[in-house]
Amino acid sequence: MANENLTTNGSQILPTSERQVRPMTKLEPQEQQKAWLRAVEFAGGKVPTGKIVKDVVQRIMERTQVPNTYQIGEVCQILVKDNPELRGKGGCWGIVSAVNEFSCTLRAWDGEYTVGLQHLKSYNYLPAECQQVREISDRINRVYSSGLEESVQRFLESLGKLNRAYLTALEEKVLSLLESEITHKEAWG
Template sequence: MSKPPPRRKKTTRVASGKPKPATDSAKKKPSRQDEPASVTIDVSAVEVPELTPEEERDRLNLERRVERAFYEAGKALMELRDRRLYRSTHKTFEEYCRDRFGHSRQQSNYLIAAANVYENLTTNGCQNVGDGNLTTNGSQILPSSERQVRPMVQLKPEQQCVVWQQAVEQAGGKIPSGRIVKDIVDQIRERTKIPNPYHLGEICVLVPKDNPDLRGKAGYWGAIAHVGDYSCTVQCWDGDYTVKIEHLKSLELLEEDCQFMQQLCLRLRQLHSLAGRDEAVDWLLQGLGKQAKPYLSSLQAKLLTAVEREYKIEWKRQK
């Protein structure tokens, strides 16, 4: 007997619990009740009260103090230096400035020089303006930072006034930046012969910039031995260098400090002239030749004296 063909199982679809997507026609348009309610917020204007006459005076006084901050600092540092009011705690003004104020003597010198320029501008009334163009100090447009006057430090008082007036005009009647002042000083140097600001015996640092003859000499200090129209000859520990004034930076030392460094330079030059000297001598010379400070530490002084004794060099301080 032949077997009957197997029966096929019937498959039935199971209705899922998910609702069928509604057709476009079945979609309902949102009613007004479904839309979020719009809220109207009333903002009242806050009236800023004008400054009272007393507040105006206070603001003017505070602005003046901010503007004059670098000037007051420079004048105070000048008195501390000139009267040597640091002598009870420190041997040198440089050490005092570093420990007390956290900056170098050079920074102090910048502030002192800037204070002199500021005082000149205010004394001579170099930039008076009309009532319609008053600045915060009420009558003059004056510097508000040391960097704005640094390029004018080496100029004569009357030249400082001219430069500052031109800088204010170029800045549109506002306080000019240091770059604007420097550009005007450079232009004046090109047009007119500004006297060489350096003098014999002054201690300066070499600034190589783009001068190939000074390559590797950055930081070398020396004493001015000759002053020309636009250049100077500087005596350093390893020789003489004749450079333009833009390749020099004065340390602005007191006369007694300059004399100390002049004597030190002669001592270093004498050691440098020794033939067959030990390499350790060159290390000492290079170290002291780049240390632009008007003093030696106790150890440095002992080392220098020991080397001089080793080579039988008797050195007596010259007057």
């Protein structure tokens, strides 16, 4: 019966899949063991699911995070890191539309996203530059939501990843042409 004793001691319960281990890689090594033991506890002394481990890790990270200092209207870059929900958004900019405790809601060129603080980096633009980006974003979004061809969508996506607060003369011409195209399409639609 010595084996029974091993399974009730949390330190003897080991992960059985990568999904259980992956969330812990965000923590410092000394925090990883605490997170695992807490997850085993939450799972009733059994091997915890990946979701339980992820939830425990999230709670630990939230406790140790610095306060959210982002401001509404600020322009930030999205950093994907290890967040599969942000796949395809890496390098895109977004404009902060809501400041939450551990995340911000961003308006990007193709819609709104809620992004954790660890996945954001401010461009530190001046207020006038933030205003320019907001105007560009509204224009891109209007064209994007009109549902033009896929190649046009790709062009708009590339504008949504610019790391400057202005369009070049050629980019401005192409965007203006697309805007006139959707205005024409709406008029004749």
